[in-house]
Amino acid sequence: MSLATYLRDRLPSAFVRAAALGLVVLALAAYGVESGVLAFVTVAFLAGEAAALLLDFWRRRGFYRRLDRTMEGLGEHSVGYLAPELTQEPSTLEEAAFADVIVKVADAGDAQAAEQLAVTDEVLGSLECADIPQLVVYNKCDTANTVAFDPDILLTSAKTGYGKYDEGMALLSKKPIAQVQQFLTSKTDDYENWKTRRILGIQPEGSSGWFFTIHMGWWNDEEEPFVDQWKCIQETLKDPKYREGTIWLMGDFNSQDDVRTSNVICNGKNAPVVSDHYGVMITV
Numbered sequence: 001m002s003l004a005t006y007l008r009d010r011l012p013s014a015f016v017r018a019a020a021l022g023l024v025v026l027a028l029a030a031y032g033v034e035s036g037v038l039a040f041v042t043v044a045f046l047a048g049e050a051a052a053l054l055l056d057f058w059r060r061r062g063f064y065r066r067l068d069r070t071m072e073g074l075g076e077h078s079v080g081y082l083a084p085e086l087t088q089e090p091s092t093l094e095e096a097a098f099a100d101v102i103v104k105v106a107d108a109g110d111a112q113a114a115e116q117l118a119v120t121d122e123v124l125g126s127l128e129c130a131d132i133p134q135l136v137v138y139n140k141c142d143t144a145n146t147v148a149f150d151p152d153i154l155l156t157s158a159k160t161g162y163g164k165y166d167e168g169m170a171l172l173s174k175k176p177i178a179q180v181q182q183f184l185t186s187k188t189d190d191y192e193n194w195k196t197r198r199i200l201g202i203q204p205e206g207s208s209g210w211f212f213t214i215h216m217g218w219w220n221d222e223e224e225p226f227v228d229q230w231k232c233i234q235e236t237l238k239d240p241k242y243r244e245g246t247i248w249l250m251g252d253f254n255s256q257d258d259v260r261t262s263n264v265i266c267n268g269k270n271a272p273v274v275s276d277h278y279g280v281m282i283t284v
Contacts, residue, residue, distance in 0.1 A: 006057045014049070021045050097127055102134045113138075161194050169213045169251070175204040183236055185229040186217065195224045199233060208245030216254045226255055252277055 007014075025038050096102055104120055106113040117136065124130065161167040179202065186197040201212035214233070217224040237247055265271055266279040 003057060006060070007053070010053065014053075017049065096124060096129050096132070099129075099132055102129060102132050103137060104134060105137045105139055107139050160192050167194075169198070169200045169215060171200060171202050171211060171213050173202060173204050173211075175206065177202045178205045178207075179203040181210075185214070185232045186224050187228070188224065195221070197224065197229055199236075209248060210242050210245065211248045211250065214249055214251040214253070216252065219255050226253075 021042065025042060028038055028041070029035075102124065104117060106117050110116070121130075124132075124134075180200075181202075182198055182200045184197070185199050186195060188196050190196055195217060197215055197217055199212050199214045201210050203210050216226050217229050219226045233249070237243075262280045262282045264278050265281045266274050271279075
């Protein structure tokens with residue numbers, strides 16, 4: 001990265017700050033501030049702005065040089081996977097060092113998934129991100145010939161939605177997760193059938209309760225009715241290992257609502273709409 005390229009990319013923001021400085025100088029002049037003081041303020045601002053730009057340029061150039069050395073050391077075969085991402089959004093990698101958690105996404109059906117994750121780890125290590133907590137997300141776990149190449153993961157079923165989306169479920173927990181369970185609730189287990197339904201549950205550390213996220217079938221569906229899936233959930237959760245604490249069921253029930261102690265959220269009024277369903281928040 002050259003200095004000319006760096007400055008050209010920052011011209012718009014520099015013009016905005018220069019315009020703001022001009023307004024401040026005009027306001028001070030209107031209040032009778034002496035010209036010598038105005039000149040000093042202008043020079044001091046411009047000098048500070050130039051120093052800040054130079055410091056940022058040297059810092060960024062150092063980052064790109066370290067990145068170049070890292071990519072050279074990874075080999076031509078591995079670079080092919082990462083080059084598009086690095087050239088399109090290099091700031092994403094630079095900002096990774098300041099992240100609270102790093103999420104790495106891998107295609108579980110790709111025979112080279114493990115290799116790609118290893119390359120990602122090398123890049124993150126070179127950026128001094130090794131100590132930041134990392135979460136690996138495996139996409140397309142239900143594709144043909146998928147194997148559990150990581151012994152510490154649970155392959156949770158997904159399905160194809162609208163003929164093109166790989167759909168699945170997820171649970172986010174502020175506490176470490178002690179146990180994970182998932183099971184089929186629909187009659188069909190076909191990845192290509194959008195009516196395939198599964199339930200995913202976790203038990204956080206220090207808790208006797210289980211939290212499940214579900215996506216139920218339509219209420220009056222002739223092939224996969226809600227009531228059949230609900231009976232399946234009831235029977236499965238009779239297992240004693242789930243009965244030691246409270247069982248929480250959350251998600252898209254696709255059923256008639258009759259919840260009295262709740263608040264509707266993410267409905268476009270109290271928060272942005274983030275799904276094809278509004279959210280429901282309860283206080284326990």
